[in-house]
Amino acid sequence: MKAVVKARPEPGVEVREVETPATGPGDVLIRVKAASICGSDLGIYDFTPAYSGMALPVVMGHEFSGVVEAIGEGVGDFAVGDRVLSRSVVSCGECRFCLEGMDNLCESSSLFGIHQDGGFAEYVSVPQGLLYPIPGGMSFEEAALVEPLSNAVHFVNDLTPVEPGDLAVVLGIGPIGLFSAQLLRLAGAEVLVTGISMDTERFKIADKLGLEAVNVDDVDPVELVMERTSGRGADVAFVAVGAPSAVHQAVRLVRKRGHVTIVGIFPGDVAVPMTTVVRREITLAGAYDARAENFEASIELIESGRVEAAELATHRFPLEEAERAFEVARSKAGCKVLFVP
Numbered sequence: 001m002k003a004v005v006k007a008r009p010e011p012g013v014e015v016r017e018v019e020t021p022a023t024g025p026g027d028v029l030i031r032v033k034a035a036s037i038c039g040s041d042l043g044i045y046d047f048t049p050a051y052s053g054m055a056l057p058v059v060m061g062h063e064f065s066g067v068v069e070a071i072g073e074g075v076g077d078f079a080v081g082d083r084v085l086s087r088s089v090v091s092c093g094e095c096r097f098c099l100e101g102m103d104n105l106c107e108s109s110s111l112f113g114i115h116q117d118g119g120f121a122e123y124v125s126v127p128q129g130l131l132y133p134i135p136g137g138m139s140f141e142e143a144a145l146v147e148p149l150s151n152a153v154h155f156v157n158d159l160t161p162v163e164p165g166d167l168a169v170v171l172g173i174g175p176i177g178l179f180s181a182q183l184l185r186l187a188g189a190e191v192l193v194t195g196i197s198m199d200t201e202r203f204k205i206a207d208k209l210g211l212e213a214v215n216v217d218d219v220d221p222v223e224l225v226m227e228r229t230s231g232r233g234a235d236v237a238f239v240a241v242g243a244p245s246a247v248h249q250a251v252r253l254v255r256k257r258g259h260v261t262i263v264g265i266f267p268g269d270v271a272v273p274m275t276t277v278v279r280r281e282i283t284l285a286g287a288y289d290a291r292a293e294n295f296e297a298s299i300e301l302i303e304s305g306r307v308e309a310a311e312l313a314t315h316r317f318p319l320e321e322a323e324r325a326f327e328v329a330r331s332k333a334g335c336k337v338l339f340v341p
Ligand SMILES: [Zn+2]
Pocket: 038, 039, 040, 062, 063, 147, 148
């Protein structure tokens, strides 16, 4: 089968013929219909230090959906022809984090596309426990976007204290920023999203979603927020981009006792104005990946139409055009770039 493979410890990817995965006991073989490129895939493409420990060679991709092609011994929940989407992390189920429902922090987890073969391929084999049926009205593309939305659900609903009427500022207008902004709005917050000049297409999507967004190359977000709150500051800041400047802005624009959730992956260490954090009693919180139960919530949010996902899918490529797909994803010319094998 055809697959997008990270083969060597250097920048780049390869489109290769690889063996179709075996369907072991308890496994489901999926014919992939849609698989989206994540920010982390760009880091894998570049082979940044954050991914130096990954297995090579590996078929990339952890956000995917498709149709059941074959089932392994003992699979009872799914049948050939079923439409399915998958979680992205195989957790151990036994460590203290798994036992406490924090499987995103599992001590010995394995991620598709990093530690084991993922979904940028014609087929991918997945343990049945990670799969969910795709509801009738949901497209394969929306189903692939359940994974990134589930991350946003964890970041916002589990880890960001937000009250109706709060002002929440989302720094970063990529897929996670746009999903998180929708969730903060659902929680009753007034939401302001920030992007930069190269985010032109993403500003258009924000507009379609009815989200207020400003370009920080034109407007100082700290001044804007202080003006709007008579110098008090925003209740919540949400850093959905791996840019050190966004962390600075977040710390400077939240109120005393304000909360900053940080989900970006940064190129290196970030200097934080810590005296401001201390004197204003600001909480800085990291948030990573998603828990199993965030997937169910995420499926329901898309199915009910309370979160818009389809608008975020802007580009589609066959596997053969992986190089071009990564180029578009990196250029931020759109929002979500998908493979349609
Ligand atoms: Zn992802």
